[in-house]
Each structure stands twice: as structure tokens, then as C-alpha cells.
Amino acid sequence: MVVCSTAYGAVARYILDVGNWDSGTFVVFTAHRGARQPAYVDQHAAWAAAEMVPMLHDWSVIAMAGDRLVRWPA
DSSP states (O other), X not given: OOOXXXXXXXXXXXXXXXXXXXXXXXEESSXXXXXXXXXXXXXXXXXXXXXXXXXXXXHHHHXXXXXXXXXXXX
């Protein structure tokens, strides 16, 4: 008999209102990929406190809400 246990897994929370997409929120425990990077745990404190991050869909709202960073290949 093989006994399996999970020590770690992906954990994300999403709240979406299909009638008002820009009211959606989300939070992830770690970054979107497994590799350690500067943003790997940037939402960890929010996740632990059950806080959420805005999940914007309307481009005009997105443009007003943040900065734009464009990276070009070397």
C-alpha cells in the first residue's frame, strides 16, 4: 500500500462577479511560477490576512490604476 500526502500545493483565491468584472479580486500564496524571484511572496501577507487584490479587466481602468513596464529581449 502506498500512502501519499501533500506537503505543498498551489493556493489561490478568486472572487468574480460576471455582471461587474472590474469588481473582481484575487490573491495568490506565491508567484505564478515555482522559481524563486523577487515577487515570489509579494502577496503572502495579504493571503495570510485573507485580504484580496483588485482584478481589473477594463483597459481604461487598468491604465489609470498602475504603471506600465515594457521589457524588450536583449
